[in-house]
Amino acid sequence: MPKIGAEASRKAALVDAAIAAVGRTGTQEVTVARIARDAGMSPALAHHYFGSKSQMLVAAMRHILIRYGESVRQALAAAPPDRRAEAIVAASLDSAHFDRETTAAWLNFYPLALTEPEAARLLAIYHRRLRTNLLHALRPRAGADAARLAETLGALIDGIYLRAVIDARGPVPDQAHRMVQQWLSDALR
Template structure:
């Protein structure tokens, strides 16, 4: 007889195991059995909870995005203007987000989104939210068209720094990544520091 309340714990264990497996492999070329073994459950149970491997991978990306969203809402709750922009940048390069296995997962999911419509939609939702959050923060500082363009540049730098990091050895250097993006923001704001 199944233990009541175990399903959420096992689902989370499978998602965490998927992140670790993708991070170590550097691709989505992992099996459901491999992920299940890392989570300490049978492959049959993993299939019971998620169906196909693609469903588990979709749930894994949704989990990563949900955590990023929660962290972002907490970080910007009391911020406006430049402080809000900096908070958005900082969250994207936080210790929780900018770690090797999450970086590898992002890269793998970007690649897979080219073939999987559901992942493509999920990543488009993420991109639109990042863009709108940045535009909202930048509008008090720049005209609308400049805010839009600057938001696009910040998002491109964030994505690009994740890709560049995925191609390097050694631990991620979040401080350097944040500094590069903030340098771009300073240039776009023309040295303005008003929040």
């Protein structure tokens, strides 16, 4: 008889192991066997739960996006209306998302999205929500310039992540946060 709740906890362990493995190696070329071993289970069980490595990586992507979305919603709920853009930046560059493993895993989802339709769909949702949230936050303060600022700010956030992974001397969360907040402050003058 299967253990009640075991499937959910095992899937979560595999997703966490996938994020850590991709983050450690910096590539999607990790094996299901490696991920399963890191999660303390057999490759057969990993395949049983996810079917393929791509599906496991998509589940990891979804997990990262869910955590990120929760952070943004909490930040927006706590922010006064005139500080919503700053709240989105703070949530986006929070250390909960800006650790090396999560950042490296996240950036590996971009090439996955080129070949995996579900990954492409999740990435499109992320970009659309980020742009929509920024646009809504910036419109009262930037007027007609809000769309341009939202696009630039979204690209700046993604670029900060890229630089942090590629350059070991790249920005850490506090530096990244200050850098982007300063750009936003200058842009809104």
